[in-house]
Every structure is written in C-alpha cells, then in structure tokens.
Amino acid sequence: xxxxxxxxxxxxxGGADAGTPGxxxxxxxxxxxxxxxxxxxxxxxxxxxxxxxxxxxQGRILDIGRTSRVFPPHIRKAITAxxxxxxxxxxxxxxxxCEAHHINYWSxxxxxxxxxxxxxxxxxHGLIHKEQWTVQLxxxxxxFTPPPxxxxxxxxxxxxxxxxx
Numbered sequence: 434x435x436x437x438x439x440x441x442x443x444x445x446x447g448g449a450d451a452g453t454p455g456x457x458x459x460x461x462x463x464x465x466x467x468x469x470x471x472x473x474x475x476x477x478x479x480x481x482x483x484x485x486x487x488x489x490x491q492g493r494i495l496d497i498g499r500t501s502r503v504f505p506p507h508i509r510k511a512i513t514a515x516x517x518x519x520x521x522x523x524x525x526x527x528x529x530x531c532e533a534h535h536i537n538y539w540s541x542x543x544x545x546x547x548x549x550x551x552x553x554x555x556x557x558h559g560l561i562h563k564e565q566w567t568v569q570l571x572x573x574x575x576x577f578t579p580p581p582x583x584x585x586x587x588x589x590x591x592x593x594x595x596x597x598x
Contacts, residue, residue: 435461460474478502478540
C-alpha cells in the first residue's frame with residue numbers, strides 16, 4: 434500500500450510549480466519500506482491494480498475512485514496488434530516484454546483504452562516518467578517528443594522498427 438498527498442501525485446514531473454517538491458522529493462510512503470519519491474509512486478501506479486481512496490483530514494473516506502487502471506486483456510491485445518513491440522524510437526523489444534503505458538496519465542483522468550495506451554519496454558517506460566518525454570497518437574501511431582534538455586527543438590519521433598511505413 435502506498436500513501437501520497439494528492440497534490441504530490443499530480444505535480445508535474447520536475448517540480449516546475451513554485452513551492453512544490455521536485456521528482457526526487459520523498460512525497461509518498463510505502464507501507465513496509467518507508468519514504469518514496471512522487472515520481473516512483475507515479476511509475477508504480479501506472480502498472481498497479483489500484484483503487485484511489487480520498488481521505489479527509491481525520492482519515493474519513495471522502496471518495497473511492499475508478500478501479501480500471503490496468504489495461505484489460507482485450508485492450509492490451511489491441512495495443513499489441515497496433516504497436517507490435519516497444520513503441521519508443523529505435524527500440525526493438527518485442528511486445529510480450531512490454532508494459533502498457535497511459536499516454537495521458539490515469540491519475541490525471543486519462544482513460545484505459547487503445548486511444549490512450551502505448552507499449553513500452555520497462556526501460557523506456559521508466560524513461561518516459563523520469564525524463565519528461567511526451568507521447569501523442571498520430572494516425573494511430575505513438576509519436577514521442579523529447580524534453581528540451583535532450584532536444585531543444587523537440588522534434589517528434591517514432592519507432593520505425595516494427596512499422597516501416
């Protein structure tokens with residue numbers, strides 16, 4: 434079980450908002466191991482089968498959120514048929530070794546469907562969360578825009594290994 438303040442969970446990666454902790458700040462707590470960064474909680478939550486519970490100041494349950502964070506098998510199969518492997522540019526990792534990633538984070542209201550999913554190998558899945566890459570579907574193909582510190586022009590790119598066209 435992970436507990437985290439809702440504001441820390443939603444904070445933009447990099448802590449760009451004044452007064453908010455950065456991605457390295459300990460903002461969450463794992464039940465058995467202790468403090469963990471907000472970015473780590475977001476990465477765990479991306480693959481977890483969780484139900485968010487909103488607690489009031491005295492621990493009273495105020496709201497229980499959506500339950501369908503994990504991509505169900507039929508949606509995962511559709512994304513696999515589309516992406517065929519890790520969708521990150523130049524990656525050759527096959528689909529069975531990949532994770533389904535929410536393009537628009539589920540914690541920020543993103544849906545769990547083919548229009549909001551992309552296959553990513555564990556390495557690139559972590560990179561997306563850590564390095565502030567953005568992902569967009571264009572014509573049903575995931576396109577990746579690097580953060581400014583990697584490419585100041587922010588030229589979008591896609592994986593052509595699995596789809597040559």
